Amino acid sequence: MLPEGNEMYRSTYEAKKAFKAMGSGYTKIHACVNNCILYRKEYTDMVACATCGKSRWKVVEQKNKIYNNIPAKCLWYLPIITRFKRLFQSKTTAKDLTWHATERMVDVGVLSHPADSPAWAAINDKYPDFASELRNLRLGISANGVDVNRGNRSHSVWPVLTVIYNLPPWLCMKRKFIMLSLLISGTPGNDIDVLLAPLIDDLQLLFDFGVETYNAYAQEHFKLHVVVLWTINDYPALGTLSGCPYSGFQGCAVCGEDTHCINSLNRISRVMMVIEDFYHMITRSEDKRSKEIIVDELDKLQEELCVTLCLLDKHFPPSVFDVMIHLTVHLTREVKLCGPIFFRWMYPFERYMKVIKGNVRNKNRPEECIAEKNVAEETIEFFSQFLKRVDNVDIPPNNHNNCGIHKGVDSSSITDGTPISAAKLVEVSAELFSKAHFFVLQNTSEVLPYIKRHMEFLEHIHPTKQNAHLEQEHSRERELGACRETITETMRWISHGPNKNIIKYDVYAINGYTFRTKAREGKVYQNSGVSVVATDTHISKEVVTYAKNTYYGVLQEIWVLDYHFKRIPIFMCDWVDNRKGVKRDKFGYTLVELKRLGHKGDPFILASQAQQVFYVTDPLDQKMSIVFKTPPKNYKDTYEDVDEEFSTIVPHNDNILPRVDTLDLQKENDYFRNDCHEGKGQNLSTSLCGE
Template identity: 25%
Template sequence: MDTCKICNTSKWKSKAKVGAVGVSGDGNNRKKVPAKVLRYFPLKPQLQRLFLSSKSVEDMRWHANDSKNDGMLRHPRDSEAWKHFDLTHTWFASDPRNVRLALASDGFNPFGNDIDVYLQPLVKELKELWTTGVDTYDSFKKEMFTLHATLMRTISDFPGLGSLSGWNTYTGLACPSCDIDSTPRHLPHSKKWCFMGHRRFLDQRHRFRLNKVRFDGQQDMRGPPKMLSGLQILEQVQNIDVTFGRKPDKERSGKRIRGGRPTQGVNQQWKKKNIFFELPYWKDNLLRHNLDMMHIEKNVCDNIIFTLLNDSTKSKDHLNARKDLKAMGIRPDLWPNENGRISPAVFTLTTKGKKRFLTTLKNINVPDGYTSNISRCIDMENLKLNGMLKSHDCHILMEQLLPLAIRATLPDDVSAIMIDFCSLFRQLCSKVLNVDDLKKLQNQVVLTLCHMEMIFPPSFFTVMVHLVVHLVEEVKLGGPVHYRWMYPVERYLGILKSYVRNKARPEGSIAEGYLVQEILTFCSRYIENIETRWNQLGRVDDEPINEIQTDSRVAELFPRVGKSVGGSSYYTLTPIEKLQAHRHVLTNCIIVDYYLRQYRSIIRSQMRSGARSTSEVDKKVHREFPHWFRNRVSVHDKIGD
C-alpha cells in the first residue's frame, strides 16, 4: 500500500521535504524516502541463539531442574499464574525448553492507543511461536526440537499500562485491578481524583467500617472488588470499535486527533480492545498487565517526603486540600480560618524536625554503588530537597533510610504508622517470600492504609498510593517483584541511548548499535583468554587474593585486596591510636606471631647464655641475625605508619 487506508496520506515523504534534507537528483530517479520506519528484529533467531550457545543452553531449563516445592516464592515458576498456565496448557509445560516471555515498554510514546499498530509484527510472530513453533538445535542434548514461546505478561509504568491494555488511567476509575467496581470521588478544590476507601478490604466486622468522622464522613460496608478474569474483560471490550491513526480531514476538521477513540461513547473506560487478545492464550493468563513496583514506590516516596517537609509546590497538604476537608465535613481542626490560613497538621515537621530529618539523611554513609549521592539534593539553608531523586534512591529511602530519619522527628503514633508502611515495601521486595505469610501481609497493608487515611488529607491518596493495596495479590499471581519491575528495563534503555552517534537519526543509531552488540555478545561466549563482557572485573573488585603466604616478607602483612577507587586521603594518628593499632596488629596478625615466637626463643637462649638486659639481647640478635632483625624493625615501622 502506498497510502494510508484511513486518511489517504502517502507513505512517502513529499518532494519538498526530501529536498529539504539534502537529497538531490532527477525526480524520476530519486529514491523514495519513507515517512516512518519500523525497525523490527525478529524474535525467533534470538531464541534460537540461546539454545545454540553451550554457555546459555543449560540456563534455559534451570527453572524445571532446580524447582523446590517448599511453599516459598523464589521465582515466577512458584506463582499462581505460572502454575495455572501449566494446568491449562499441559502440552506447553511438558517441555521445559519452551520459553515464557514478558513484554516491557518504556521510553517512547507512539501516540497512545496507536502502539497496537507497531506491535503487529511482534503479535504475528508470537502467534507462529505458539502454534507451529520454530526448529531449534539444542547444543546440550545435541538434537533438534520444536521451540514454542508464550507471552505471560507486560511490564511498564502506569501510563504505559494504559496504552498497552486500553484502560483509561486518567479518570476516577483509573485502577485496573478494581475495574469499574469502585466509587470515584473528585475533590472540588484540589481538582483531582481521590482514591480512598480502603476500608472495603477490611474484615466485615471491623470497627473502622462504621467510623464516619475519622475517614470520609460515611460508613463503608462494601466488600472488596473482585479481580476479573481474562474472559470477563474480553466481554467488556468485545464491542469496542477503534480506528487507529489520524482521521480523514473531513472528520477531524483541521485538528489532529491522537490515538483511537471508541465509537460507543467518549466516557467509556475502555479505549480499545488491545491487540494481545489476538493471542489464543492471552485470556487464560491470570496476570496480564503487571503493576510496576519501581514507579509505585517512587511516587509514594515523593508524596511522603514532600508532604512531611511541607514543600510549597509538591506537598499534598495545602490550602485547597484543607478546603476539601471542609467540603467533606470531616476533621474540623484542620479547616482553614476566615483569613485563609491553615494550622500545621500532626504530620508536618517543625523547623527543628526538618533540620534533624535532613541532617540525618545528609550524614548517612552507604557502601559504594548502594545509592547515588543523596546529600547533593539536600538544601540545609532552605530546609528542602532540591533536584530529582532517582527511582533507586527512593527505593533505598523508603526501605532503609526513611524509618531512621522520622523516628525522632514525628509524634510516636505517626512515626509508628509510617515505619510500618516502609516495612511493607521492604517485605514486598524480598527475594524469598512465604506464601502462608502473604495473607497476614495483605491485612497489614490494608490496616496501615486505613490508619494513613485518618492522618493525611484526601489529596494525598493518588492512584499510585491506592495501587499499594493490590501489590500483595500480584505477588501471589506473578512471583517476587524483582522479576517484574522496571529497574533492568530502565538500565537497558540507558545502554540503548548510549548507542546514539547521529542525533538526527537516533532510531537508526540504536538499531545498528544493538545489532553490533548482539553479534559481539554471541561471539564472545566462545572466546577464551581475553577480556569480554562475561569475564571482565566489576567496577569495584573487592575479592581477596587467595594465595598461601609462605614467604615471611613484610609485604605479606598487608596483602592487596581489591583495587583503589577514587583518590586517597591521609589521616594522622594520635599517639594513643598509634599504640592501639600497633597492639591490635601484633595480637591478631598470624605472620607477626611467627616473629614473636622466634623473638621469644632467641631471648630465652640469650638469657641463658648470660645476657643481662633486653637492650643487650637486641644487640646480640642484631649481630647474630642481621637479616631477620632488619625485617622485624621494618615491620614495626610499617605498623607505626
C-alpha cells in the first residue's frame, strides 16, 4: 500500500511517541481539587495538598473510598517552547515571522498592525537587546471558559490560548497560529495563577535566557526570546486573570479606585445604538483605508463619545450607565496604546472555542479528547507544509482568488475570476450580443488608441464644430478602420467578435467577492447586489463635461464571451436610475429604489469592475433600500492595494453622533448632573471620562 521504504506505525502508542519526538504532545499535571497547588517540583511526591489537606487522588465520599493513582483533578499543558521552535523549521513560516520588520509598510500617524503601536515601541525602548533580534516573538494570551457538557452535567473547561503578532495581519488571528497552551478542568476562580504556573515558567525562561532555535529560512541558529504584550479576555475573565474587581463600586479596571458610581437597585434594558455606532467606527477606523486607523482622528472620536454620553445622561436614569457603558470611554485610549481592535478582540478565540467543543468525542473525558485532537492536528499540519498540493489544516483556502469548481466547460482561459457553478451554453438575441461585444471593445486597453485616433480624425475634418457635436458623432460610430500591418493579434481576434454561443454561469468569484444571480439567490443570503464607478459624459448644446458616478444594480446574468484566444466574463445587471432612484439621507446613508430602473441600453459591465453591495429595506420607506458596501474577503490583497471607494471602513459622518446644542454649552449646569467629581477643571469632553 505504501511506497517501498515507508512503513506505518503498528500501534497508536508508537505513533504518539513519534509525535512527542517532533515537539508535539502534552504533559498531564495533577492539581489540588481546590486549586491550591500543582503536584510538581517540590510537591511531586505528595499525596495530599499542603494547603488544604485534600487528597491528591479521587475520593468517592458516598462509598468512603479512595482510588489511588487516579488524580482528583488534572491540568493539561501543551509545551510552547518546542512548538515555537518548530515554527522556524518551515521556510515560509520563518519568513512570515519577520514580516513586521521586513515587509510592513510604515506610515507615521497610522495604526495598521500592533507593530505600529506605542506598546510595541515601549518594549523596543525598554529592552533594546530583545528588539535587535527581528525573530523574537511578541505574544498575546487569551483565557476563557467553554461548556463541554461532561456526560449529563454541565462541565466547564478553560483553554489558555497563545497568539503570535510577528505575522502579517491576514495570518495573525488565523487558527493555525492560535496555539492551545493549557487546558484547565473546571472554573479556576481567583487561583488561576497557580494553574498558569507551567506556562509562566516557560515564558519566563524564554524571556530571560531564550532557547537555541534553527531558522530554516536563514539556515542558521539563533537565540529565540519571547515577550507577552497583553492578555485578551471578556470582562469577567479579565477580572479573574488580573485579580481586579469587574463589577460593583470599583468595576472599571482602568479607573480603579477613582471609578465614580451610584448605587441603584433599578435596572432597565439598554438600547444604545449611538454607542454601538461609535464602537463600529472605532473598530473600523475613521480613515478611508482598509484596516487602518488615523491616530489624529481618535481624539475627535473621544470628544464625540463623551458629548454623546452627556446627552444620554440628560434623558436616562443613572441605572442605565453601568460599568459596560462606562468602559466605552476607554476605547480610544486602548486603540492608541495597542493598535486596531481586531487584533485583540475575542471573536477569533470564541470561534476557536467552537472548534474545541467539536473535538470532544468522549464526554466523560473531554479534556483528553481536546488535547489528543490538538496534538494530532498540529503534527499533520506541520508535515503538510512539506507536501505539494496539500492545503493547510488551519488556514482556509482562498475561494476568492482564481480557485473554484469548474463544471461543463473548460474555464482555464478565463481572464479574471473563477466560475463556481455549472456552465450553460445558450444563444442570445442579436441586439444583446452586439451590446456585449461593443462594451468589451470600449473597455479593452488595446482598442483605446484607435478610439482616441477616431476622435482626433473627427476634430480634423470638423475643425469648426463644438465638442458636443463631435462627441455625438464619435458615440454613433461603431466601426474603426485600421491598417492590417499595425494591429496586434489581440485586436485581430477581438475584431472578429466572440463565439455566438454564450457561456452562462449562476455563481462567480472575483475581486474577493462571490456573486450570485438574482434567480440563484436563497432566502438566507444576498449576493446579487452590484455597484460600479463609471465616468459619465454629459453633452449639452456646446459643452461636454465628465464626472465620476457610482451606479447600483442587481445582477441578473453572468456571461463569458469566448474570443477564441481568451474568455472575458461580463455581468448583465438591472441598474437603478441614478437621477430619480438614488438619494442620500441626512445621516449620510445611500438609499436606492430598486424598482425604479434606468440605463436599460447599457446593462453590461466587466466582471473585474464589479463591487458587491448589500441592500437592506428602509424601515421608514419600504420602497427604498439602504446600501451597505461589502468588504472583500481576500484581506491580503486589500491590505496592499486598497480601493478607497469600496473599503471596509465606515466613512466619517458628522450626523451619526449627535452634537451638543450651542445653548447647552453656554449654560453649564442647566441640564448636566453636577454630582460627578472626576476630571475637575477639565472641559466637557473629558469630564465624564476622568482621563
